[in-house]
Structures are given as structure tokens and as C-alpha cells.
Amino acid sequence: MTAGWSLFVIVIVAINIVGCIWLMWATARRRPGQDSETTGHTWDGDLAEYNNPLPRWWLWLFGLSILFALVYLALYPGLGSWQGLLGWSQQKQWQQQVDAAEQAAAPLFARFAALDTAGLRRDEAAMRVARNLFANHCAMCHGSDARGAVGFPNLTNSDWQWGSSEQDIHATIAQGRTGVMPAWGEALGAQGVEEVVAYVQSLSGMPAPAATAAAGAARYQSFCIACHGPDGTGQQLLGAPNLTDEVWVYGGTAEAIRQTVVQGRNNQMPAHLELLGEQRVRLLTAHVLNLASAPPAADGSD
Numbered sequence: 001m002t003a004g005w006s007l008f009v010i011v012i013v014a015i016n017i018v019g020c021i022w023l024m025w026a027t028a029r030r031r032p033g034q035d036s037e038t039t040g041h042t043w044d045g046d047l048a049e050y051n052n053p054l055p056r057w058w059l060w061l062f063g064l065s066i067l068f069a070l071v072y073l074a075l076y077p078g079l080g081s082w083q084g085l086l087g088w089s090q091q092k093q094w095q096q097q098v099d100a101a102e103q104a105a106a107p108l109f110a111r112f113a114a115l116d117t118a119g120l121r122r123d124e125a126a127m128r129v130a131r132n133l134f135a136n137h138c139a140m141c142h143g144s145d146a147r148g149a150v151g152f153p154n155l156t157n158s159d160w161q162w163g164s165s166e167q168d169i170h171a172t173i174a175q176g177r178t179g180v181m182p183a184w185g186e187a188l189g190a191q192g193v194e195e196v197v198a199y200v201q202s203l204s205g206m207p208a209p210a211a212t213a214a215a216g217a218a219r220y221q222s223f224c225i226a227c228h229g230p231d232g233t234g235q236q237l238l239g240a241p242n243l244t245d246e247v248w249v250y251g252g253t254a255e256a257i258r259q260t261v262v263q264g265r266n267n268q269m270p271a272h273l274e275l276l277g278e279q280r281v282r283l284l285t286a287h288v289l290n291l292a293s294a295p296p297a298a299d300g301s302d
């Protein structure tokens with residue numbers, strides 16, 4: 001806050017408090033019963049409205065509120081950029097709570113740090129913490145059951161856009177991923193789009209008119225293989241999905257595929273390393289690996 005704004009706030013607060021005190025003082029000069037008078041309004045002939053001063057106990061409440069405000073404004077931040085005598089701040093309180101939570105969790109995390117990913121995957125306590133982390137940081141996009149939704153990948157199957165190895169999944173969570181599928185509507189034209197859509201459907205065994213799909217195959221070879229590969233199985237380096245299976249990020253209907261091809265898709269998995277730290281990213285990596293397959297055996301055969 002600049003000094004000017006700070007002064008402005010202080011002046012406004014001071015005017016308000018002084019105004020309240022004046023109002024109290026002005027009202028308290030007249031006491032009940034002494035000089036109560038009517039406002040001059042009467043109804044039904046004899047029903048008069050009195051203008052009585054406030055009872056004393058009520059005035060005391062106002063007085064106490066003003067006193068509270070003064071003490072509060074001296075102790076806590078409230079007057080412009082005045083920090084308050086206690087030095088309290090929201091950030092400090094939050095930091096204290098975070099530090100306390102970190103300290104409480106430290107022995108647990110020290111034990112987790114000593115385990116490798118396979119060890120984490122088998123550790124009940126570690127996976128309990130990871131499930132909570134997933135619920136807090138991932139479920140809003142991937143779903144509480146991690147099965148995803150349109151545009152948000154299902155993490156419980158064996159189909160991976162960006163790779164299924166421990167390193168790949170760690171990198172996905174830590175650094176995030178940006179999937180970019182260019183728009184092909186203009187380059188292909190309406191007829192070309194229909195042909196390519198039929199071909200993509202035929203790739204995963206869906207019924208598609210044979211001649212149209214065959215024409216689409218030729219177009220696929222010139223427009224799509226750079227990313228989705230000559231056989232349509234995708235390329236994990238680019239996040240280009242496998243088009244030959246039944247798993248779809250955006251849906252496998254002709255309509256959904258047409259929309260993908262015509263308009264393109266641009267999607268982002270946010271980076272989480274800075275937010276969560278390395279330890280928690282490791283726990284989540286182990287959890288995501290467990291979603292798709294059972295933990296490796298403990299006898300070293302993994």
C-alpha cells in the first residue's frame with residue numbers, strides 16, 4: 001500500500017470512530033423520562049410516536065464496541081499500512097500452520113524418502129498419504145476414481161499419452177504436459193475430413209465405409225503420421241495418442257473425431273513440482289503407477 005492510500009484509510013477510519021463517539025455523546029445528553037417527547041406523528045386519533053433516547057445499557061454496548069475497535073486497531077493490522085503491535089499477519093499464521101504440519105509429517109516423510117518407488121508402491125502408509133494428495137490436487141480434473149472425463153485422461157488403464165515408465169509419469173506430474181493437436185479442417189477440406197475420420201474409426205476396428213476409409217488412409221499418410229505414427233499407434237514424445245485402441249481422450253464417435261480433426265485440440269496438464277515438492281511428486285508417481293497395475297512383488301523380481 002502506498003503512503004497516500006495508507007493515510008487515506010487511516011483518515012477514513014478516524015473520521016468514522018470520531019463520528020460514532022460524537023453520535024453517542026449527542027444521544028446521551030438526553031436521558032429517558034426527563035424530556036421525552038413525541039415526534040408529532042399520531043395515528044388512530046391517540047396513538048403517538050415517542051422519540052425516547054437510547055437506554056444507558058445500550059449506549060454502554062456502543063461504548064464498548066468503540067473501545068474494542070481502538071484496541072483492535074492498535075494490536076492488529078487495520079489502519080492503512082500499520083502492522084499492529086502484535087506483528088500478526090495472515091501470511092505468518094498460515095506459514096506457522098504449514099511449518100507445524102510439515103514438522104508433524106517429517107518423520108513419516110523421512111521414512112518415505114528412504115524407499116524407492118517400488119517400495120513406496122507397497123507401503124500402506126505412503127499410499128494412504130498419496131491417496132489424500134490425489135484427492136486434494138488431482139481429483140478435480142481426473143475424477144475421484146481417476147477415471148478422467150472428456151479431455152482429462154483416464155489414469156487407471158494401461159494407455160498412456162506421455163509414457164508409462166516411472167520416469168515418464170514423474171515428469172508428467174512434476175513438469176506438466178501440453179498436448180497440441182493442430183487443426184486440419186482447412187488443409188483437408190470437408191471431403192478430406194470425412195475420409196480421415198472414417199480411416200481413424202477403421203483403425204480401432206469401428207465400422208466405417210471401406211472406400212472412404214481407404215481414401216482417408218492416403219491422407220493420413222501425408223498429414224498425420226509425423227505425430228501419430230505410420231500405423232496410428234501414437235508417439236509418447238509428443239503426447240500423440242494411440243488411435244488404434246478403444247481408449248479416447250475426447251471420444252471415439254465420428255462427431256468427436258471430426259471435431260478433433262477440424263478444430264484441433266490444445267490441452268494442458270499443469271506442473272506440480274513447485275506446488276507439491278519432490279517428496280509428494282514421488283508419492284503421487286507411485287500412486288498413479290498403482291492405479292494402472294498392482295505393485296511389483298517384494299522379492300526383487302520387479
Ligand code: HEC
Pocket residue numbers: 134137138139140141142151152153155159160161162163169172173177178179180239266267268269270272284288
Ligand atoms: C487442471 C486440471 C488437471 C489437474 C489439477 C491435474 N491434471 Fe493430470 N492431466 C490433465 C490434462 C488435461 C492431461 C492431458 C494433457 C494432454 O493433453 O496431454 C493430464 C495428463 C496427466 C497424465 C498423463 C496421462 C497419460 O496418458 O500420459 C498423468 C499421469 C496425470 N495427468 C496425473 C496427474 C496427477 C497425479 C495430478 C495431481 C498432482 C494431476 N494430473 C492433476 C489435467 C489435470
Ligand code: HEC
Pocket residue numbers: 161178179180181182184196200220223224225226227228238239240241243247248249250251257260261265266267
Ligand atoms: C503435430 C502433431 C500432430 C499431428 C500432425 C496430428 N496430431 Fe492428432 N493429436 C496430436 C496430439 C498431441 C494429440 C493429443 C491432444 C491432447 O492431448 O489434447 C492428438 C489427438 C488426436 C485425436 C484425439 C484422440 C483421442 O483420444 O480423443 C485424434 C482423433 C487425432 N489426433 C487425429 C489426428 C489426425 C486424423 C491427424 C491428421 C489429419 C492428426 N491427428 C495429426 C498430435 C498431432
